[in-house]
Amino acid sequence: MSDLAIDREVDRSQMQVSDEEAIQITEMNKWFGTFHVLRDINLTVNKGERIVVCGPSGSGKSTLIRCINALEEHQRGQIIVDGTVLSSDLKNVDKIRSEVGMVFQHFNLFPHLTILENCTLAPIWVRKTPKKEAEETAMHFLEKVKIPEQALKYPGQLSGGQQQRVAIARSLCMRPRIMLFDEPTSALDPEMIKEVLDTMIELAQDGMTMLCVTHEMGFARQVANRVIFMDQGQIVEQNEPEEFFNNPQSDRTKLFLSQILGH
Amino acid sequence: MSDQAFVRSEIIEEQTPPLTAFGLVGWLKSNLFSNWFNAILTFISLYFIWYVLSGVLPWIFLSVWNAGSLSECREIATATWGDSHGHACWAVIKDRWIQLLFGFYPSELYWRPILAFVLLLISLAPVLYTSVPKKIFYLTAVYPFILPWLMWGGSVWAYVSALLGFVLGYAIVRYTSEIVGQLGAVILSVIGAIVWWLYIGPLLLSQGVGAILPLALEPVISRDFGGFMLALLIGVVAIGCSLPIGIVLALGRQSDLLILKTISVWFIEFIRGVPLITLLFVASTLLNIFMPPGTNFDIILRVMIMVTLFASAYMAEVIRGGLAALPRGQFEGADSLGLNYWQSQRLIIMPQALKISIPGIVSTFIGVFKDTTLVSIIGLMDPLGLSQGIRANAEWNGIYWELFAFIAFLFFIVCFSMSRYSMYLERKLQTDNR
Ligand SMILES: Nc1ncnc2c1ncn2[C@@H]1O[C@H](COP(=O)(O)OP(=O)(O)OP(=O)(O)O)[C@@H](O)[C@H]1O
Ligand SMILES: [Mg+2]
Numbered sequence: 001m002s003d004l005a006i007d008r009e010v011d012r013s014q015m016q017v018s019d020e021e022a023i024q025i026t027e028m029n030k031w032f033g034t035f036h037v038l039r040d041i042n043l044t045v046n047k048g049e050r051i052v053v054c055g056p057s058g059s060g061k062s063t064l065i066r067c068i069n070a071l072e073e074h075q076r077g078q079i080i081v082d083g084t085v086l087s088s089d090l091k092n093v094d095k096i097r098s099e100v101g102m103v104f105q106h107f108n109l110f111p112h113l114t115i116l117e118n119c120t121l122a123p124i125w126v127r128k129t130p131k132k133e134a135e136e137t138a139m140h141f142l143e144k145v146k147i148p149e150q151a152l153k154y155p156g157q158l159s160g161g162q163q164q165r166v167a168i169a170r171s172l173c174m175r176p177r178i179m180l181f182d183e184p185t186s187a188l189d190p191e192m193i194k195e196v197l198d199t200m201i202e203l204a205q206d207g208m209t210m211l212c213v214t215h216e217m218g219f220a221r222q223v224a225n226r227v228i229f230m231d232q233g234q235i236v237e238q239n240e241p242e243e244f245f246n247n248p249q250s251d252r253t254k255l256f257l258s259q260i261l262g263h
Numbered sequence: 264m265s266d267q268a269f270v271r272s273e274i275i276e277e278q279t280p281p282l283t284a285f286g287l288v289g290w291l292k293s294n295l296f297s298n299w300f301n302a303i304l305t306f307i308s309l310y311f312i313w314y315v316l317s318g319v320l321p322w323i324f325l326s327v328w329n330a331g332s333l334s335e336c337r338e339i340a341t342a343t344w345g346d347s348h349g350h351a352c353w354a355v356i357k358d359r360w361i362q363l364l365f366g367f368y369p370s371e372l373y374w375r376p377i378l379a380f381v382l383l384l385i386s387l388a389p390v391l392y393t394s395v396p397k398k399i400f401y402l403t404a405v406y407p408f409i410l411p412w413l414m415w416g417g418s419v420w421a422y423v424s425a426l427l428g429f430v431l432g433y434a435i436v437r438y439t440s441e442i443v444g445q446l447g448a449v450i451l452s453v454i455g456a457i458v459w460w461l462y463i464g465p466l467l468l469s470q471g472v473g474a475i476l477p478l479a480l481e482p483v484i485s486r487d488f489g490g491f492m493l494a495l496l497i498g499v500v501a502i503g504c505s506l507p508i509g510i511v512l513a514l515g516r517q518s519d520l521l522i523l524k525t526i527s528v529w530f531i532e533f534i535r536g537v538p539l540i541t542l543l544f545v546a547s548t549l550l551n552i553f554m555p556p557g558t559n560f561d562i563i564l565r566v567m568i569m570v571t572l573f574a575s576a577y578m579a580e581v582i583r584g585g586l587a588a589l590p591r592g593q594f595e596g597a598d599s600l601g602l603n604y605w606q607s608q609r610l611i612i613m614p615q616a617l618k619i620s621i622p623g624i625v626s627t628f629i630g631v632f633k634d635t636t637l638v639s640i641i642g643l644m645d646p647l648g649l650s651q652g653i654r655a656n657a658e659w660n661g662i663y664w665e666l667f668a669f670i671a672f673l674f675f676i677v678c679f680s681m682s683r684y685s686m687y688l689e690r691k692l693q694t695d696n697r
Contacts, residue, residue: 071595098601108596112614112694121610122600154694174600 010222014207017225018047021080022178022209023068028077030067037063038074039233047177050210052220052241055230056256061213064230065180068211069100082177098126101171105183107163109155115142115166116151119173127174134173141169145199161192165199172203179203181212215260221245229253318349326351331358332658355659356669362653363669366489366644372416372481376492379413382406383499391684407503414488414496416480420473424464432456485563489644491673497563498632498677501570505631506624508571509578510613516583527579534576539634542569547641566638574631581627585620586612618692625685629678636674646670 023045030038037060045051053061066072068079070086070093079086081096110118119138123129129137142148145165147158155163164184171179181200185193197219204210204223214220220227220241227244229237229252237244237253245261248254295305325344330336336352344350356363365373386403388395408422432452440448488496515527534542546565554560589612597607617624639648650666653659 069599071598094601094603097599100599102599104592104595104599106590106592108590108592108599110593110596110611110615112618112692122602125606125610126601156694170600 010201011205014205015050015223015225016048016207020047021045022047022049022082023211024078024080025068026078028067028074028079030063030072030074030076037233038067041077041235043228043235045178045209045211047209048207049226050204050208050224051212051226051228052224053211053213053228053230054215054217054220054256054260055236059230060233061230062182065102065182065211065213068178068180069097069102071102094126098122098174099177101174101176101179103164103167103171103179103181103184105187107155107160107167107187109163109167109170111155114152114154115147115158118155118166119170122170123173138169138173141172142166144172144202145169146195159192160188161195164188164192164196168196168199168203178209178211181210181214183213183215185214185216217245217261229256231256322349322351325349326353328353328357330354333660333662334658351665351668352662353665355653355662355665359649359653359659360669362490363646363649363666363673364490365492366649367487368483368489368492369481369487372483375413375416375480375483379410380495382409382413410496410499412480414483415485416482418469418473418477418479420468420478421465424468425460427468428456428459428464431459485561488563490649491646491670493563493638493643494632494635494645494674495677497567497570497635497638500567501574501631501635502628504571505574505578505627508575509582510617512575512579513582513586514608516579517586531576531579534572535580539570539573540637540640542573543637543641545569563643566641566643570631570635570638573634574627577627577630578624581620581623582616584623585616585618588619589615618689621685621689621692625681629681632678632681633674646673 021044023043025041025043028038028041029036041064053064055061063072067074068081068086074086082099084092084096084099086092086096109115110121113121116135116138119142120131120134123134123137124131139148139151142151145168147162147165147169150158150162150166155166158166168179168184184200185196188196193216197216200210200212200219201223212219212224224241226238227241228235229244229248229250231252237248237250239249244253245257248257296302327336327339327343327350330339330352331354333352333355336354337347340347340350340352361370365376368376382402383406385399386406389397389399389403405426408426412419412422432455435452435455436448439451443451512527512531515523516531518524518527543566546569547562550560550565593611593615594607597611602610636645636647639645639651642648644652647670650670653666654662
């Protein structure tokens with residue numbers, strides 16, 4: 001939860017927001033048993049947007065982005081991802097999941113496979129890419145996250161930051177249109193946070209559509225074009241980063257920002 | 264400040280460690296005599312080991328190998344050592360080891376079980392060791408059909424027909440699932456295979472080709488099966504089948520489909536709640552009541568089915584333990600990449616769950632293999648059943664220890680190998696540096 005200043009220039013020239021919709025969520029509600037976790041969520045994400053979602057613990061941030069690739073099921077309302085309506089039909093679910101990359105707090109790499117196999121598995125089995133081609137793609141993205149030399153090691157032999165970068169590369173190998181991040185840096189030590197954030201910034205500079213749950217406010221300031229604040233399962237406030245941080249409207253947002261930024 | 268400053272002027276030479284830290288003396292001191300209490304324990308243990316070995320070793324090695332009966336054994340022992348006690352009479356093993364191995368299997372056909380055993384080892388090789396050429400997997404695939412043909416004999420075409428039924432079923436799934444969907448393809452393939460087995464296969468192969476090319480082995484009836492061969496046969500089949508059935512049951516028990524889940528839970532709980540002997544009695548007597556009269560449902564086959572079901576229930580629970588030990592993130596990681604249920608089970612979940620379960624799985628294997636001795640209770644001639652038969656002879660009346668020692672030795676070799684292999688496998692699959 002630090003306001004880790006990012007000591008690099010962020011090139012915003014490639015970060016173009018198009019007016020095509022990538023994700024459209026309307027009137028979405030979700031319950032865990034009788035507990036109403038998500039209430040009337042309305043959210044439209046255009047292609048090329050970088051959205052940071054923040055909010056206190058238990059406010060439903062993870063649940064929201066997990067609904068987008070159907071790791072959680074919503075009970076009411078509609079989610080359209082890249083033109084595909086998310087329903088309980090398993091075919092659509094697998095299709096959406098293969099278009100949407102997801103990076104988890106605890107990496108969720110497959111410990112019995114090497115880094116390279118982690119990256120080639122889904123392209124080979126889901127996309128039916130020939131093995132050789134999948135390996136070339138995997139090496140390309142491993143180079144992009146700056147760990148090609150670890151390709152033949154197992155996840156257990158890598159540091160946390162390296163593992164998270166592999167997880168990002170693994171998602172990228174599926175050539176997703178949208179990337180979801182669920183607190184990708186909160187299980188990491190400070191010096192590793194930076195290397196993962198650097199990777200994410202590069203991704204943003206390449207024009208990727210990103211939806212990112214994080215408390216890295218430095219990242220939000222420099223990369224995001226919109227910050228969403230959630231509390232008690234609702235979207236309480238959303239705004240451009242500068243406005244959001246300097247001029248929050250709701251009391252709950254102010255309270256949250258004062259806690260997180262330590263003023 | 265200045266008296267804390269220090270610069271080394273000469274390099275210290277490498278020295279040998281003190282004598283107590285290495286070598287025999289060091290080892291003895293640190294492991295056996297580190298304090299007076301450990302020293303006393305060491306002496307007590309040494310005495311105990313000596314006491315046991317001084318009884319057992321002379322019995323094993325100061326023994327009689329050539330005699331026609333137990334009484335002759337005793338005479339020889341008395342003549343040699345002045346005492347008939349404390350000397351094994353291995354003559355009974357020398358006389359009867361072939362029977363203990365093969366039961367009453369016709370002796371001119373011994374090559375068949377031996378060949379089956381050798382082929383078993385060969386077809387297991389690619390399963391057990393990754394360095395073995397993958398081509399041998401073809402042998403592994405047809406081995407389940409070679410084994411019964413070699414053991415029971417009869418026309419080869421019946422087994423070829425059975426094999427082709429499976430090939431047909433697989434082909435149907437492979438080529439129609441695009442058109443009629445996965446479930447439809449599975450149903451079609453089951454129907455196709457059954458039609459083949461019941462009508463087309465027998466007509467085409469057993470009567471058609473079989474009449475032109477009668478390739479058959481001399482049949483051996485199940486009543487002649489026996490000895491360690493029988494234990495191995497039942498054990499191998501039960502072990503080989505219980506693993507896949509156990510995986511399916513474990514997945515069924517975890518499934519969201521209520522009916523599948525209920526069936527799996529009840530099956531597992533019922534089988535685990537009933538002693539194996541009861542199941543074997545059901546196999547030997549009760550099943551006949553439900554069968555239409557005149558049907559000949561082989562007794563060994565019935566026993567194999569029961570032992571397999573019994574082992575599967577335990578296997579399912581062992582594997583469920585492995586599944587439960589996997590972090591939820593593994594399932595989510597697989598899902599988030601777009602892998603479907605079977606892909607994620609096969610590529611992500613099962614390799615890890617099975618790896619966690621290796622000790623439990625091998626324990627179950629070993630348990631099942633040893634439980635095969637229970638079949639002597641329903642009259643099958645496993646080694647223990649045979650040992651009773653041997654004792655019933657006038658010459659060997661009253662001989663116990665030698666027979667049991669030999670049987671125990673045979674079982675020990677097999678069980679110990681399984682246990683060592685599982686340790687090797689665990690070490691090999693260790694990919695996390697914990
Ligand atoms: N599987 C579940 N079953 C029942 N309740 C759940 C489940 N998962 C989450 N919850 C509850 O839903 C609420 C929202 O959870 P969620 O994980 O989305 O919060 P979050 O905003 O991501 O919090 P954090 O910052 O701690 O990760 C919490 O109160 C949590 O206890
Ligand atoms: Mg969360």
